[in-house]
Amino acid sequence: MTEQIAVSTIRVQLPDGSIREVPSxxxxxEIATSISPRLAAVVVVAKVKPMAGLDINQSEGGQDDAPDAGSEEAMYDAALSPSAERIIDLAMPLAEDVELWLLKEQDEESLKVLRHSTAHVMATAILELFPETKLGHGPATDAGFFYDVYRETPxxxxxxxxxxxxxxxxxxxxDAFVKETEPREDxxxxxxxxxxxxxxxFIxxxxxxxxxxxxxxxxxxTDFCRGPHVPSTGRVKAFKVTSxxxxxxxxxEKNQxxxxxxxxxxxxxxDMDAHFKRLEEIKARDHRVLGKQLDLFSIQEVAxxxxxxxxxxGGLIRKAMEDWMREDCIKRGYEMVFTPHIMRRELWKISGHEENYGENMYPPMELDDAEYRxxxxxxxxxILIYKNSPKSYRDLPVRYAELGNVYRYERSGTMHGxxxxxxxxxxxxxxxxxxxQIEDEVTACIEFAESVLNTFGFxxxxxxxxxxxxxxxxxxGSAEQWGVAVGSLRNALERKGIPYKTIPGEAAFYGPKIDIKLVDVLGRMWQLSTVQFDWNLPARFDLHYKGEDGELHQPVMVHRALFGSVERFFGVLIEHYxxxxxFWLAPVQVGLVPISEKHLEYARTVQQRLKDxxxxxxxxxRNEKMNAKIREFGVNKVPFILIMGDKESQSDEVSVRTRGKGDGGAMSTEAFVARCLELQKSHSAEL
Incomplete structure (x- = not known):
């Protein structure tokens, strides 16, 4: 009698809701092939999620969501617990009930997997050509991939x-990408x-x-890697080694x-050709190049x-940015303050920056009475301004705002315009x-951040x-404090109906934070605005307010920066536009071009009316040809160029050329001034 061996089955739910029972x-x-051989030929990778009711921690091995570039922790899946959804190889055996998505080339996750696989292809080629090379890691990035290697010869x-x-x-x-395992010690x-x-x-x-x-x-x-990968090296179709x-x-910097x-x-x-065309556009928008061309800022080697x-x-644009920010702060109940550029080292010890942020600070300076940083x-x-006078619950919230100069030590090679x-x-x-009050204050900060981004065209x-x-x-801080803090920030986001992604382990050392990343005209994300919760500094500085019960209580504190920094925001603005x-930000809003010297007096009259x-x-x-003057204003990206000749001076008109639109014909000087005032008031990006 032949012994029958029982084969366990699992359930697999497909995106259409249908469920298949298959052998564990x-x-x-194999599931893709059972659906359609044509489907099996085009799928790249799979995404799985344990069915409702299952313990995520019992799910089959594989890689969590694709890692951020360069992060060892993300690269090697060092999160505290597995993600509910995971990307796995098509050859990964399924051992439990799961929801399954079969991802094709057009799916975003597939491209990251392809790029990581291409990094392995590159590492293969490097070792075949330069076998003395030692390998680091090779993650996918938003723009491609890289591989860190050690080789004495450049x-x-x-x-x-x-x-x-x-x-x-x-x-x-x-060649197929094949997952293997080996004892750790071996x-x-x-x-x-x-x-x-x-x-x-890494191991x-x-x-x-x-x-x-x-x-x-x-x-x-063979490489130490948790995957996932595309089925084989042949799936890598279009690639380029760039730099x-x-x-x-x-x-x-002390290491190799x-x-x-x-x-x-x-x-x-x-898609690769489109990528490189986009890079050319990015290059054309480089704020360092435009900053020099438009004479906005510089970095002086001697300094x-x-x-x-x-x-x-550049200073005029900065003034417009800062004036808007200060005015809006005051409208929203902030009080403007100013604080010194250097303070005693003891202060930074109390705040915890000496211990937790010291490597990013400049060395202490010895002055007459103490060390300063x-x-x-x-x-x-x-905090010192808050502490300078007693506070009651009736005084709260207290909101202090400052456009303050700060100094942080950035390593050589990390600076970028x-x-x-x-x-x-x-x-x-x-x-x-x-x-x-914390939840309402965080919500107000988020609304302020939205206003900043929208006003400046994001x-x-x-x-x-x-x-x-x-x-x-x-x-x-305690788990209870973190629970309250995270809950307050999460509730504020949900009150606003704003979708967000939770990033475990990336909070500031003193509390959780909300980071708002704007998306520019080229689809690039920039980290600028942040809202952070802090109970640490009020405790360190022994801050109090007298409550309604007559007792002293410790306030909580919110840090927020919306530009992030004026410099970085300005750099992003240059590249975005x-x-x-x-019009409202342009350093020169209107350029005046008299056709000849006899029209110069009328042009001066128009100039004064606009200045007023x-x-x-x-x-x-200048005694230059009209077209040369127009061309120079155009190179400097002036929003409006006004041309004035006999007709205009006799009828109190101006002939208007609008940036990006060309000749707009004549209009009365009064109407043009009104148009400028409306653009200035509306902060519109359209001319």
């Missing part, structure tokens, strides 16, 4: 071309024997003793100098890296309130709620 161990590719442009050519050969082999010994110090570090940091190590093999190349740059091992080789990959050549000099035209933050100064600097102006505010943004990691010692600022109305106007009195 069935792969997503890679040249010819080397990069050779790597790209060999990658084509690796792709042509169509993997450590093998990598150590080969001098692969980075792999040893020691991101795996536990006794657990098997996840490896991926394609042909003769190489330096990167210190673990970000520490690595080489970071960048590349990009797409599922087809058309030092990361320090910004605002030129007159340049301020990296405005918050301790605002206006976007990453060592000295900057933070549009900082701190709100001191009762616990019962109508799309993404929101992240960063929470704590109770196992990370850098976070201070490609230097063609809205508050318009920033420039008259070109």
């Amino acid at each position: 161990g069935t792969t997503p590719l 890679f040249t442009e010819d080397d990069l071309a050779a790597i790209e050519k060999r990658m084509g050969e690796v792709v042509a082999r169509n 993997a450590l010994q093998e990598y150590a024997a080969e001098g692969e110090f980075m792999k040893v570090h 020691e940091r991101f795996t536990q003793a006794g657990e098997p190590v996840s490896l991926y093999r394609n042909g003769g190349f 190489v740059a330096g990167a210190y091992w673990l970000g520490d 100098q690595l080489q970071r080789i960048y590349g990009t990959a797409f599922f087809n050549a058309k 030092g890296a990361g320090l910004i000099f605002w030129h007159p035209k 340049l301020k990296p933050m405005n918050c301790p100064g605002h 206006l976007l990453r600097v060592r000295g900057f102006t933070q549009d900082d505010a701190h709100i001191f309130c009762t616990p019962g 109508h799309e943004f993404k929101v992240e709620l960063s929470t704590w990691d109770p196992n990370d010692k850098k976070f201070i 490609a230097g063609a600022f809205p 109305a508050g318009v920033r106007v420039e008259l070109d009195e």
Whole structure:
């Protein structure tokens, strides 16, 4: 009699709601094949989610959501607990009831997986050509991928071309990406024997003793990796090795100098061509180039890296930005304050910055009475103003705002024009309130942030709620405090109906935060606005207010910055508008071009009328041809150019040329002034 072996079954729910019962161990590719061989040929990767009622922690192994570029923790899946939805290989056996999505090339998750697989293809090519190279990691990024490698000899442009050519050969082999496991100690010994110090570090940091190590093999190349990957190297269709740059091992300049080789990959050549066209547009909008061309700002080597000099035209734009911010702060119940640039070191010890932020501060300065440090933050100064006089519950909330200069030590090589600097102006505010007021105050901060973005022409943004990691010692405070704080921020977002993504472990050491990332005209995200909860500093500085019960109570505190920094926001504005600022921000709003010298007197009259109305106007009195003057105003992206000849001077009119639209014909000077005033008032981006 033949013994019958029972095979357990699992349930798989497809996106249409249908449920299939299949043997445990069935792969997503087998399910795709059972649906349609044509479907199986086009799917790239799978996404699974435990069916309702199942414990996420019992789900099958694989990688969580795709990692952020460069983060070791994200790269090696070091989150506190698995994500509900996970991306897995098509060859991954399913061992429990799951919801299943079969992802094709057009799905966003598929592109990240393709790029990570292409990084492995590049690593394969590098080792075949330069076997002495030691490998770090190779994550996908928003623009492509990179691989950190160690090699004493720098890679040249010819080397990069050779790597790209060999990658084509690796792709042509169509080797399958195969997941394998190995005992942790065996993997450590093998990598150590080969001098692969980075792999040893990653295994020691991101795996536990006794657990098997996840490896991926394609042909003769094997790498420590948790995946997932596309089915084979042949699925890598369009790719390019783009550049190489330096990167210190673990970000520490005392460690080995690595080489970071960048590349990009797409599922087809058309998408890759579009990507490089977009890069050309980004290059044309580079704020460093436009800043020089339009004479807005400079960074002077003799003064030092990361320090910004605002030129007159950039200064005018800065004034418009800051005037708007100050006026709106006052309208929203903030009081404007000013605090010193340097303060005693003891203050930073009380605040905790000396201990938790010291490496980002400049060294102490010894003065007559004590050691002083340049301020990296405005918050301790605002706290001292609050503490200078007793407060009652009737006084709260107290809102202090400051456009304050702060100084932070950025490492060499990390600075980038206006976007990453060592000295900057933070549009900082701190709100001191009762616990019962916190949710309303956070909601008001979010509304203020929306107003800032919309006023300056940004109508799309993404929101992240960063929470704590109770196992990370850098976070201070009790679980109860964190629960209240996170709950308040979450409730504020939900009251506004704003979608958000929770980011565990990314809070400030003193409390959770909401980060608002604007999306510019090219679809790029920029981290600028932030709202942060803090009970730590009120406790450290022993802040109080007298409650309705007559007793002293500790206030809670909200940090918020909406520009983030004036410098960074300005850099983003330059690139968003490609230097063609809205009328209300343009340093020169109107350019005047008299056709000949005999029209100069009338042009001066128009100039004065515009000045009297508050318009920033420039008259070109040079003895140059009219077209040359028009061309120069055009190069400087002036919103309006007014041309004045016999007809205009006799009828009190101006001939208007509008940026981006051309000749708009004649209109009365009075009507044009009214048009300017309306544009100034409305803050419209349209002319």
